[in-house]
Amino acid sequence: QQQVKQSPQSLIVQKGGISIINCAYENTAFDYFPWYQQFPGKGPALLIAIRPDVSEKKEGRFTISFNKSAKQFSLHIMDSQPGDSATYFCAVLYSGAGSYQLTFGKGTKLSVIP
């Protein structure tokens, strides 16, 4: 069973537009919700992350919105740029009982066109 469901699979946005990627999870024990960005030929790199006691976190043009009751979180990229074209992964972390299990969504391929 997929622990985190990510949508859409692919997204095309005009330069300057807003990109929105959504993730939904089931297990309420998750305690950390990161987003990773991956460029072709590279490993994923942490972009921004949020803990469940906060509803929103903003870093520059990137914002995570977190809805604990709906068990959903989303990534918003404001003023999207061609350099943002990459694959984005949401992830959920469970770090209880001495474990550290980081599970990823299937990814969203973002293309920002000039």
Next chain:
Amino acid sequence: DARVTQTPRHKVTEMGQEVTMRCQPILGHNTVFWYRQTMMQGLELLAYFRNRAPLDDSGMPKDRFSAEMPDATLATLKIQPSEPRDSAVYFCASAAGGSEAFFGQGTRLTVV
């Protein structure tokens, strides 16, 4: 320059051969992960270690895959015998405590 180092970056091998992938985690990180990335399945967790002890390897096909941490500076993932369906990019990642995981550049494995 703290980073996770993986070797080799690319590996082409014939079906049935043994493949060993190596990872040097960031110094001081006590948690090491192995992930496999394919177009169809995305990023799948194969195994992870904390303080060199395997905590979970349920994502690995046990009959052919094995993961070890001989010391704190080296993690290995071995496939024996390799099969064409093992073709993928294999990532190692490391973390300290309970937050950010840093990924290596990956090993692109092709089994022909």
